[in-house]
Amino acid sequence: MDLTPLYLSAKLSLISTVILLCVAMPLAALLVFVRFPGRFLADSLVNLPLVLPPTVLGFYLLLIMGPDGPVGRAWAALSGGTMVFTFGGIVLAAMVHSLPFAVQPLKTAFEKIDRRLLEMADVLGSSPVAVFFRVILPNATGGIAASAVLAFAHTMGEFGVILMVGGSIPGRTRVASIAIFEYVEAMRYREAAVLSLILVIISYTILLLVNYLNRNSRHV
Template sequence: MELFPLYLSVKLALVTTVLLMIMAAPVAYVLAYSEFFGKSFLEALVSLPLALPPTVLGFYLLIFMGPKGGFGRLWEKLTGSSLLFTFSAIVIASLVYSLPFAVQPMRAAFQKIDQKLLENAYVLGLSRTAAFFRVILPNTMGGLAASAILVFVHTMGEFGVLLMVGGSVPGQTKVASIAIYEAVEALNYHEAGIMCMTLIPISYAFLLLINWLNRRS
């Protein structure tokens, strides 16, 4: 069995998870504690990847990151190379596609915080930023961990979006899901089956961990 696609999937999932934990936290905080005009539009925008077929999302990302797209042109100007069909491209696609899987559990965890804790923190003179790091984060670690695991598992299983923007470049964008697809296309069911049986227990173990964390919280 070819192991590099599996390694690439794990690498992609780890990078996506770390970046999304940083990017999604302020979005989840705003949605949990703020009221403002257009909040419902932001909520819908964050959740949009859940409603769109992966190929639709992948198509627009393909245009956006292509040589004629704004971001693609900027990337090429800064780096001197094309963005499409690179590891960076599938990372960006994964960030967009997995965003709701990070934001929604975080938001739910933030909203479970006892408001009296926050009020006491503000009375004691803590700023919103200080309260976030000293009160909210320590009391939502279970929810944050569940969010991270959910993003990791979801990224491990991504296919359509990654195929649209990354293709199947060995060592760069050929992740496990794409390798399985190609093995099936080549009627190599043995290799496809082995890779599937490798992914199933990994995903199942992470889902069990999420359930355990949810029960604890």
């Protein structure tokens, strides 16, 4: 049985989670600690992928990342290639779709930090960037771990958005969830069952990990 889709799913989840965390941590800090006009709108925009049907999100991403879209054109100018139907394209799409899953646990963790610690760091001479790295992040380790685990799990099960942006190219964009769908369509239930079982085990393990992290962060 071909396990490439599973490998692709894991690779996609790992890469998109790492990049997503680098984006989500400053974004969550901005939404929690900085007052700026339109913060409420920005907060809602971050959560939009939670309520949008994946096909709708995928459709807009396809337009933006396509050869005539702004992101697609910028990518072509930089790399000379296209973004849609490539692994890079599905990494970006998975990041957009998992953004709220990464940002929400971080926001919750940041909101729990005693504001006096941030004030103290400011009085002690730290710049906002230094406060972020020296005070905020070390006091939100549980939230960072929960954010990473949720983003990873969400991307592992990603289907609609990846199908819209990446299609189903074997070895490049055909991830586990798409492979399961295609196995079922072809009535190859044995392969579908094995891949599904592996995804269930991974997802359940991840949920156990999230619960463990949440329980530990409550004890801090």
